[in-house]
Amino acid sequence: MSDLTFWPFVAAPDADRSFWLQEIKAAPATPPLEEKITADVVIIGGGYTGLWTALRLIEQEPECRIVVLEADLCGSGASGRNGGQVHSWFAEIDALARVTGEAEALLLCQDTVNVIAELRQLQESGTVDMNLRLDGWLWTASSIAQEGAWDCPFEKTVALGQDRFTVLSANEILARTGSSASYMGIMEQQAGTVQPAKLAAGLRALAIARGVRIHERSSTTAITPGEVCRVKTASGGQVQARKVVLATNAWASAIPELRRHMYVVESQVIATAEVPGRLEALGWRGGASICDSQRNVLYYQRTDAGRVIFGRGSGGLAFRGRFGADFNRSPERGFHNRRELHRVYPQLRDVPVEYDWAGPIDCVPEHVPVFGALSDRPNILFGIGFNGTGIAQTPVGARILASLVLERKDRWSQSGLVGLARRKTLPPEPFRTLGGRLLRHAVRRQNDAEILNRRPDLFSRVAMRFLPGAGEH
Numbered sequence: 001m002s003d004l005t006f007w008p009f010v011a012a013p014d015a016d017r018s019f020w021l022q023e024i025k026a027a028p029a030t031p032p033l034e035e036k037i038t039a040d041v042v043i044i045g046g047g048y049t050g051l052w053t054a055l056r057l058i059e060q061e062p063e064c065r066i067v068v069l070e071a072d073l074c075g076s077g078a079s080g081r082n083g084g085q086v087h088s089w090f091a092e093i094d095a096l097a098r099v100t101g102e103a104e105a106l107l108l109c110q111d112t113v114n115v116i117a118e119l120r121q122l123q124e125s126g127t128v129d130m131n132l133r134l135d136g137w138l139w140t141a142s143s144i145a146q147e148g149a150w151d152c153p154f155e156k157t158v159a160l161g162q163d164r165f166t167v168l169s170a171n172e173i174l175a176r177t178g179s180s181a182s183y184m185g186i187m188e189q190q191a192g193t194v195q196p197a198k199l200a201a202g203l204r205a206l207a208i209a210r211g212v213r214i215h216e217r218s219s220t221t222a223i224t225p226g227e228v229c230r231v232k233t234a235s236g237g238q239v240q241a242r243k244v245v246l247a248t249n250a251w252a253s254a255i256p257e258l259r260r261h262m263y264v265v266e267s268q269v270i271a272t273a274e275v276p277g278r279l280e281a282l283g284w285r286g287g288a289s290i291c292d293s294q295r296n297v298l299y300y301q302r303t304d305a306g307r308v309i310f311g312r313g314s315g316g317l318a319f320r321g322r323f324g325a326d327f328n329r330s331p332e333r334g335f336h337n338r339r340e341l342h343r344v345y346p347q348l349r350d351v352p353v354e355y356d357w358a359g360p361i362d363c364v365p366e367h368v369p370v371f372g373a374l375s376d377r378p379n380i381l382f383g384i385g386f387n388g389t390g391i392a393q394t395p396v397g398a399r400i401l402a403s404l405v406l407e408r409k410d411r412w413s414q415s416g417l418v419g420l421a422r423r424k425t426l427p428p429e430p431f432r433t434l435g436g437r438l439l440r441h442a443v444r445r446q447n448d449a450e451i452l453n454r455r456p457d458l459f460s461r462v463a464m465r466f467l468p469g470a471g472e473h
Helices: 019-023 048-060 089-100 102-124 151-159 170-177 196-209 249-254 276-282 335-344 394-405 431-450 458-466
Strands: 036-044 066-069 137-141 165-168 184-188 213-215 220-224 229-233 238-246 263-272 289-291 298-302 308-312 353-363 370-374 377-384
Touching: 019 196, 019 353, 036 048, 036 229, 048 066, 048 196, 048 394, 066 238, 089 102, 089 151, 102 196, 102 394, 137 170, 165 170, 170 184, 196 213, 238 394, 249 263, 249 353, 249 377, 263 335, 298 335, 308 335, 335 353, 370 394, 377 394, 431 458
Parallel strands: 036 066, 036 238, 066 213, 137 289, 238 377
Antiparallel strands: 137 184, 165 184, 220 229, 229 238, 263 308, 263 353, 289 298, 298 308, 370 377
């Protein structure tokens, strides 16, 4: 079998890192791997998926020798630069049900509710300080086209006897967000926000304390498959292990088998200066996470210190899933986010944006993750496609990965989320990227029209029919 090779890793300069990482002055806590070592399991990727998988494995097999290889520092990928929103999978129960069936979809949603309780326990016990604030998650509409975007999951949740969401009026949304831009929506109460880089750093410390060996600044260059795999790093190290877990988020696109089922998009986020008094004057005091219902989802929150975090999944598409330093910070410098910030909060037009950052996200057409083993390589496992929704979801995915690693026959290893065969295959290049970029342009045009309650142009209406997930309810 030939080696599986990875593209050269390019770390973001400190100035291009997320506000979250810069706030905690994130730095490696472990040395690069520069020697040859052996392990039972090597996990490639030190973000939420990799760290939670290590922790789930240790819970079940305390003697398991686990090595985590991180290309940069733990949490430097999507785990440390997202919008910090925590909510259950109930918002995606319809998408889950299309893949797993209704019964398992309900179980998976309940699993994420349990994860939120687990995060709360970690916070309250002092085990992991993540600035968790369970002040709710709001899913709202700020235009006619967005009204009722939540109807399908809301109705399915009610039909399954779950009381997860509360319908909000315009006045209730205003009281919680300080903005009148969104005027209808629903709320999940047991949800909220975290400081995502603090969570990643806390999981790293917890994993080390429980015996996991972590090496940062140790990007993987190649995997030599076999009964015992050899994983080589750019730092000169090598790990021999019987099991390998790919927990690399968008970097999994280097593997052709996985790239056929995933695409990589750029997500962009901004953070304003601290203006707690201004936000207090608007009545915006809590730690709720907020989304509207654009195709390029708009998500935002206020920090304890009074910054506004504003993000959108509206960035570029990576050709062949390959990306470099240009994905660390958009040349647009958060232009579209700034514009939306000023629409939602016109009173804050004069508030400086002090941070803007970007980064790649791994997406799959079904909008729910997929797990499994590579073809003809049953000891190389993977988890991809969290689509930017991962704080309460990756700990559940980690249970699936742990059971696959340990070869256990249980509900996790037999989940409907396991297996690429049932998933959609994307078109080959260059058609995938050309089509994706046309769709991206159409989505932006549609969003711009609909936010003004105007009908999108004919090009946008026709193009949107080809968007992954279009027409699925």
